[in-house]
Amino acid sequence: MLDFLRNCPQYLANGLANGCLYVLVAMGFNIIYNSTGIINFAQGEFSMFGGLFAYALAVSAGLPLPLAALLAVLATAAVGGIMERAMIYPLRRAGVLTAIIATVGASIFFKSLGRVFWPSEAYKVPEFTPGTFRLPGATVSRQFLWVIGLTVICVALVYVFFSRTRAGKAMRACSVNRQAATLVGINVSRMSLYSFILAAALGGAAGLISAPFASYGMGLEMGVKGFTASVVGGLGNTFGAVVGGLVLGLLEELIPGFLTVVLGVSTGYKGAVAAIILIAVLLFRPQGLLGRGMVEKV
Amino acid sequence: MRDTPEDGKVLRYGKGGGPLSSAVRGALSLVRSYPVFLGLGVFLGLLPLWADYLSRPLGIPIVMVMRLVGIYTIAAVGLNLLMGYAGQVSLGHGAFFGIGAYTSALLCVKAHFPPWLGIPAAVVVAALVGLAVAPVLRLRGHYLAMATLGLGMVFFVFMREMTWLTGGNDGLRNIPPLSLPGLAVGEGRNYLRKEYHFIWVIALLVLLFCFNLVRSRSGRAMRALHQSEVAAEVMGVDVSWEKIKVFVLSAALAGLAGGIFAHIQGYIDPNLFTIVLSIQLVTMVVVGGMESIWGAVAGAVVITFIPKVVEALPKWLGEVPRWVEKYSNYEGIIYGLILVLTMVFMPSGITKGLSDMISYRRSPFVNPFRRRALD
Numbered sequence: 001m002l003d004f005l006r007n008c009p010q011y012l013a014n015g016l017a018n019g020c021l022y023v024l025v026a027m028g029f030n031i032i033y034n035s036t037g038i039i040n041f042a043q044g045e046f047s048m049f050g051g052l053f054a055y056a057l058a059v060s061a062g063l064p065l066p067l068a069a070l071l072a073v074l075a076t077a078a079v080g081g082i083m084e085r086a087m088i089y090p091l092r093r094a095g096v097l098t099a100i101i102a103t104v105g106a107s108i109f110f111k112s113l114g115r116v117f118w119p120s121e122a123y124k125v126p127e128f129t130p131g132t133f134r135l136p137g138a139t140v141s142r143q144f145l146w147v148i149g150l151t152v153i154c155v156a157l158v159y160v161f162f163s164r165t166r167a168g169k170a171m172r173a174c175s176v177n178r179q180a181a182t183l184v185g186i187n188v189s190r191m192s193l194y195s196f197i198l199a200a201a202l203g204g205a206a207g208l209i210s211a212p213f214a215s216y217g218m219g220l221e222m223g224v225k226g227f228t229a230s231v232v233g234g235l236g237n238t239f240g241a242v243v244g245g246l247v248l249g250l251l252e253e254l255i256p257g258f259l260t261v262v263l264g265v266s267t268g269y270k271g272a273v274a275a276i277i278l279i280a281v282l283l284f285r286p287q288g289l290l291g292r293g294m295v296e297k298v
Numbered sequence: 299m300r301d302t303p304e305d306g307k308v309l310r311y312g313k314g315g316g317p318l319s320s321a322v323r324g325a326l327s328l329v330r331s332y333p334v335f336l337g338l339g340v341f342l343g344l345l346p347l348w349a350d351y352l353s354r355p356l357g358i359p360i361v362m363v364m365r366l367v368g369i370y371t372i373a374a375v376g377l378n379l380l381m382g383y384a385g386q387v388s389l390g391h392g393a394f395f396g397i398g399a400y401t402s403a404l405l406c407v408k409a410h411f412p413p414w415l416g417i418p419a420a421v422v423v424a425a426l427v428g429l430a431v432a433p434v435l436r437l438r439g440h441y442l443a444m445a446t447l448g449l450g451m452v453f454f455v456f457m458r459e460m461t462w463l464t465g466g467n468d469g470l471r472n473i474p475p476l477s478l479p480g481l482a483v484g485e486g487r488n489y490l491r492k493e494y495h496f497i498w499v500i501a502l503l504v505l506l507f508c509f510n511l512v513r514s515r516s517g518r519a520m521r522a523l524h525q526s527e528v529a530a531e532v533m534g535v536d537v538s539w540e541k542i543k544v545f546v547l548s549a550a551l552a553g554l555a556g557g558i559f560a561h562i563q564g565y566i567d568p569n570l571f572t573i574v575l576s577i578q579l580v581t582m583v584v585v586g587g588m589e590s591i592w593g594a595v596a597g598a599v600v601i602t603f604i605p606k607v608v609e610a611l612p613k614w615l616g617e618v619p620r621w622v623e624k625y626s627n628y629e630g631i632i633y634g635l636i637l638v639l640t641m642v643f644m645p646s647g648i649t650k651g652l653s654d655m656i657s658y659r660r661s662p663f664v665n666p667f668r669r670r671a672l673d
Contacts, residue, residue: 098645104577105636108630109631109635112628116627224447272452272455274448275447275449278445282434283433286437
C-alpha cells in the first residue's frame with residue numbers, strides 16, 4: 001500500500017499526459033456526433049495518421065519538426081474531409097446501423113493503409129524537446145509540458161471557434177436541430193464536412209504528440225479510449241470531453257497501478273481497463289458524469 | 299416478408315409456434331416447400347466428387363476451404379439473426395467464437411473429453427457468457443456497437459493474460475481432431491472430406507433451424523424490434539426478453555462454430571479471435587445481405603474465398619506480383635472497401651441486390667449522390 005502511495009505522483013503525471021490525448025480524440029467524437037449524429041468509428045485512425053505522417057515528414061523527409069507537425073495535422077484534416085465527402089455525405093439519409101458499419105469499414109481500411117506504408121510495429125516520432133525533468137516523486141518527460149500546452153491551446157481554439165465564429169455557431173445550430181438549421185439557410189452538409197475536418201485535425205494532433213511511438217495498430221485503442229472519455233464527459237458535450245479525458249487518463253493509471261502493486265495482478269490487464277470503464281459507464285450512467293439527460297427519438 | 303419460398307403463400311402456424319415445434323413442422327414440409335434447401339444439400343453433398351478436379355487447375359483446395367465456409371456460415375447466420383433480423387449490432391462476436399474454441403479445446407486437451415462432448419459444451423458456455431453480458435442489450439445503436447467492441451477487447455486481454463489456463467500468447471496445441479462416438483472424422487484417409495461432410499451437415503441443420511425460426515412467432519417478434527422497439531412493445535412483444543433470446547442464440551451459434559474450428563485447426567491462440575475476426579463476421583453478414591439467411595451463406599463464401607483467390611493469383615497469372623506475398627497487409631483494405639462500398643452502393647447486400655435485379659429488372663446499385671430536397 002505504501003508503495004502504491006509512493007508511486008501516486010508518477011501515476012498522476014502519466015495519467016494527465018495520456019488524458020490530454022483522450023481529451024483531443026473525445027472532442028473529435030463529440031464534434032462529429034453533434035453535427036451529423038454519427039459516431040465515427042474511424043476517429044482513432046486519425047490519430048494513427050497524425051503520428052505516422054509526422055514520422056514520415058520529420059524523419060523520412062527530414063523537414064523541421066514544427067513544420068512537419070503542422071503539415072501532418074493538415075494532411076490528417078484532409079483525410080477527414082475526403083472521408084466525409086466520399087462516404088458520410090452519400091449516407092446522409094441512411095440509418096444508424098449503416099453508418100456504424102460504414103465507419104467501421106473506414107477504420108479497417110485506414111488501418112491497413114497505414115500498415116502497407118508503415119509496416120513496422122513502432123515508429124519513433126521525435127519529441128519536440130527530448131529529455132526529462134524531476135518533480136517530487138515523479139520523473140516526467142519534457143514532452144509532457146508540450147502535451148499539456150498544446151491540449152490547452154487546442155481546447156481554447158475550439159472554444160473560440162464554437163462561440164465566436166460564424167461557422168462554429170452554424171455547427172452548433174446543426175447540433176440543436178438540423179432541419180431548422182437548413183431553414184435558416186445553413187448548409188448542413190457543409191457543416192458535416194467542417195466537423196470531420198476539425199475532428200480529424202484534433203485526432204491527428206493527439207497522434208503526433210503521443211510520442212514516442214506511432215504504429216498502424218494504435219487507432220483501435222485510441223478510438224475506444226477517446227469514445228470512453230467522451231461518454232464519461234457526456235456524449236456531445238464538447239467540453240465534458242475535457243473532464244472525461246482527464247478522468248479516464250487518471251483512472252487508467254491508478255486502477256492497474258493499485259491492482260499490480262497492492263494485489264500483484266499482472267500488468268498485462270491494463271489494456272482492458274478502458275473497455276471495462278466504458279461498459280460500466282454505458283450501463284450505469286449513459287448520460288455521462290456531467291451529461292445532460294439523453295433524449296432518444298423513436 | 300422476405301425469403302419466403304413462394305410469394306403469397308400464407309405460412310400458418312398453430313398455437314405457440316416456438317422455434318422447436320416449427321422446426322419439426324419445417325422438416326416435414328421440407329420436401330414440399332424447400333426445394334432450395336434440398337438443392338443446396340444435394341449440391342454440397344456431391345461437391346467433393348468433382349471439386350478435386352477443379353482444385354488443381356485453380357490452385358485453391360476447394361474442399362478444404364469449404365470446411366471453413368461451413369464454419370463461418372454457422373457463425374454468420376447467428377450474427378445475421380442478431381444484426382439483420384433483430385437490428386442489434388455486435389462488433390464483438392469474434393469473442394464468442396473464441397470462447398467456443400477455447401472451451402472445447404481446453405476440455406479436450408486438459409480433461410481429455412472427446413470432441414463430440416467438447417463441442418456441445420462450447421455451445422453451452424458461449425450461450426451462458428452471452429447471457430451474462432446480456433445487460434449490454436439495454437444499449438442501442440452506437441452505444442451497443444461500442445460496448446460489444448469493448449467486450450471483444452476485454453475477452454482478448456483475458457485470454458492473453460490467463461496463461462495458467464489458456465497458455466497465453468503461445469496458445470493451445472495438440473487439440474484432438476473431430477470425432478463422433480466410435481467414429482474418427484478428422485483422421486485417416488480422406489479426412490478433409492469427412493470433416494467437410496460433418497461440418498456441412500451441422501451447418502445445414504443450423505440453416506434449417508434459423509430458416510424456420512425467422513418465420514415463427516418469436517421470429518416475427520424479433521423482426522418487429524428492428525423496425526421500432528416502441529411499436530413492438532405496444533404490440534405486446536416483450537422487447538428485452540426477445541433481445542436476450544436472439545443474443546444468446548447468436549452467441550451459442552458462434553460458440554458452436556468456434557468449437558468446430560478448434561478441432562479442425564488443432565491449434566489456437568488469442569490472436570485468432572481479435573476484432574479482426576469480429577469484423578470478418580460482420581462483413582459476411584453485410585455483404586451477403588442483412589435480414590437474409592441465404593445472405594449469410596453467400597457472405598461466408600465470398601469472404602472466405604477472397605484471400606484464397608488472391609493467394610492463387612500468381613498461379614493464374616504465371617508470375618508473382620510482389621504484393622501477394624504479404625496478403626495479410628492488404629486484407630483490411632479489402633474488407634474495409636467491401637464494407638464501405640456495400641453500405642454506400644448496395645445497402646441491402648448481394649443476395650437482395652441480385653434478386654431485385656432478376657425479378658424487377660432494375661439495377662442492383664443505388665445512387666447515393668442524387669440530390670433531393672433539404673440537402
